[in-house]
Amino acid sequence: xxxxxxxxSGVRGEIGxxxxxxxxxxxxxxxxxxxSEQQPDLVxxxxxxxxxxxxxxxxxxxxxxxxxxxxxxxxxxxAEDVIGVVRGGARGYVTKTISGKELANAIVRVADGDAVFSxxxxxxxxxxxxxxxxxPVDPELDRLTQREREVLRLIARGYAYKEVAKELFxxxxxxxxxxxxxxxxxxxxxxxxxxxxxxxxxxx
Amino acid sequence: MYRGRDDRLFAGVGSGLxxxxxxxxxxxxxxxxxxxxxxxxxxxYLTLALVVPVEPEAxxxxxxxxxxxxxxxxxxxxxxxDLSQLLAYVALAAGLGVxxxxxxxxxxxxxxxxxxxxxxxxxxxxxxxxxQRDEWVTAPVFRGRKGWVRTGAGVLLVIIGVIGFLAFQQQxxxxxxxxxxxxxxxxxxxxxxxxxxxxxxxxxxxxxxxxIRNQERAELAAHIxxxxxxxxxxxxxxxxxxxxxxxxxxxxERALRSWLYQRPADAETTVSPALERVAAEVExxxxxxxxxxxVGDCPIDDGIRATLQAAREAMVNASxxxxxxxxxxxxxxxxxxxxxxxxxxxxxxxxxxxxxxRMGVRGSIIGRMERHGGGARIRTAPGEGTxxxxxxxxxxxxx
Numbered sequence: 001x002x003x004x005x006x007x008x009s010g011v012r013g014e015i016g017x018x019x020x021x022x023x024x025x026x027x028x029x030x031x032x033x034x035x036s037e038q039q040p041d042l043v044x045x046x047x048x049x050x051x052x053x054x055x056x057x058x059x060x061x062x063x064x065x066x067x068x069x070x071x072x073x074x075x076x077x078x079a080e081d082v083i084g085v086v087r088g089g090a091r092g093y094v095t096k097t098i099s100g101k102e103l104a105n106a107i108v109r110v111a112d113g114d115a116v117f118s119x120x121x122x123x124x125x126x127x128x129x130x131x132x133x134x135x136p137v138d139p140e141l142d143r144l145t146q147r148e149r150e151v152l153r154l155i156a157r158g159y160a161y162k163e164v165a166k167e168l169f170x171x172x173x174x175x176x177x178x179x180x181x182x183x184x185x186x187x188x189x190x191x192x193x194x195x196x197x198x199x200x201x202x203x204x
Numbered sequence: 205m206y207r208g209r210d211d212r213l214f215a216g217v218g219s220g221l222x223x224x225x226x227x228x229x230x231x232x233x234x235x236x237x238x239x240x241x242x243x244x245x246x247x248x249y250l251t252l253a254l255v256v257p258v259e260p261e262a263x264x265x266x267x268x269x270x271x272x273x274x275x276x277x278x279x280x281x282x283x284x285x286d287l288s289q290l291l292a293y294v295a296l297a298a299g300l301g302v303x304x305x306x307x308x309x310x311x312x313x314x315x316x317x318x319x320x321x322x323x324x325x326x327x328x329x330x331x332x333x334x335x336q337r338d339e340w341v342t343a344p345v346f347r348g349r350k351g352w353v354r355t356g357a358g359v360l361l362v363i364i365g366v367i368g369f370l371a372f373q374q375q376x377x378x379x380x381x382x383x384x385x386x387x388x389x390x391x392x393x394x395x396x397x398x399x400x401x402x403x404x405x406x407x408x409x410x411x412x413x414x415x416i417r418n419q420e421r422a423e424l425a426a427h428i429x430x431x432x433x434x435x436x437x438x439x440x441x442x443x444x445x446x447x448x449x450x451x452x453x454x455x456x457e458r459a460l461r462s463w464l465y466q467r468p469a470d471a472e473t474t475v476s477p478a479l480e481r482v483a484a485e486v487e488x489x490x491x492x493x494x495x496x497x498x499v500g501d502c503p504i505d506d507g508i509r510a511t512l513q514a515a516r517e518a519m520v521n522a523s524x525x526x527x528x529x530x531x532x533x534x535x536x537x538x539x540x541x542x543x544x545x546x547x548x549x550x551x552x553x554x555x556x557x558x559x560x561x562r563m564g565v566r567g568s569i570i571g572r573m574e575r576h577g578g579g580a581r582i583r584t585a586p587g588e589g590t591x592x593x594x595x596x597x598x599x600x601x602x603x
Contacts, residue, residue, distance in 0.1 A: 097457075119532060123497035126536075156497045157545045157591070158532025 014100030047074035058088040092116025215253035321365020490523035500537030518546035518592035526550025
């Protein structure tokens, strides 16, 4: 789902061999329509979509069909956009400069139920959960564990999941578990710092 | 003859007169004060204040028009009147006045009401003075508290003056009919003119908004032209060289991104933008894309500056020798230290095999970090890529 036709056909050409593309759309209304018609495993979603943005698509689709998975894709580096779609239910975020092979990998991984964190998203999440003096409302959700933090930092340093696993002497599966748990915390945490941080970033 | 601008006490008449006659301003002021006792001095002063233009500013008017807004502020501060001197003169005048009254001088209330009226008139007319016309444009009469207070005070003084004058001339009751007529006429005119004036004000506001919008659009167009269009032209011309095309596209993307998402003010004072700038420079020089992720931020001190230089060296090495098409940089600002990681998945090298006289790694990275109290670790092996880890404790300036 992207409002630039040129970009859509480019992506189609790049990933067409690896996955089956069942539909595409250029704005929120047609995206919701195409998704409910085609019932795809995974939706590749642009953050900036005319008619309310990717967040709106997530809200309208996930309310009825929570099993559909979303991977957000954006040219925007604005943190509040990225955090916004991930909190809205996307299971990963990649930038549009990603190569076709990597994108296909990410798509397969998200379709399998894992989370895909690019280094940049890992950086944003670390920033969002940065230690503050304010006591957490819900310690379970509002804090990252030491291990999760380590995993995120390695991802931010440019490590692939496999390399993270090797570095920390854990299995790739465990890395994926940690990342999924970070994702869950990001989506469920109501920690006010998260929203306040996003607001502060909006000024940038 | 000009009225003084920088050395004025009230309207600059005293200093202007003094300069014109070649005498000390104190003498001119005292002379005016002495004349004022009879009332003539005040009339002279007010007339000169109205008629004589303010001394033109030394600086070039064209430049002044350009940065009027910023200039207006600094100028207001610079040309501020010397209040203490002004107070001294007022006190002197008051003292003289009291003496004059006590020792049988003719206190003609009529004169004072004339003075009130003239003062109010001056304040009102001052608003339309030539020298202040630029202030009219940037800050109209009714905009801002100062404008309102000034206008209100002027109107009040004029009214006091007129009514007082009439009252003491024993003509108030005769004038009442005329006054009523005048007020009725004025209200009528106001009623007729009000919609037109309001329309005029709105029109002007609209015009101003339009102008600002046009300026913004022009600025945006200029920026797009200078950057994006220029790069697209270059890309078309270099179409046969994919590496160069990619480099151009990356450089432009970075520039546009920083223009869109970053405030220009903090471009070089804190870690995160500085690290991105370093990466951009290395990328531009060596043509290898560098992905920067930065968590947290803090001001830069000497230690962090050294860290940035070491990071630059590491990025240059990775771009030149690793033989990869991407380098990852991760900067993290922790409560008590700053960490920078520069990583590539390229050729790697045998650290022990690097000759001792090679300055790159030992001098520019490890040595530099250690000199500033930090540390550098290099993890590498042939075929396994390289990661340079830099740590620097945060100094007191960065907290």
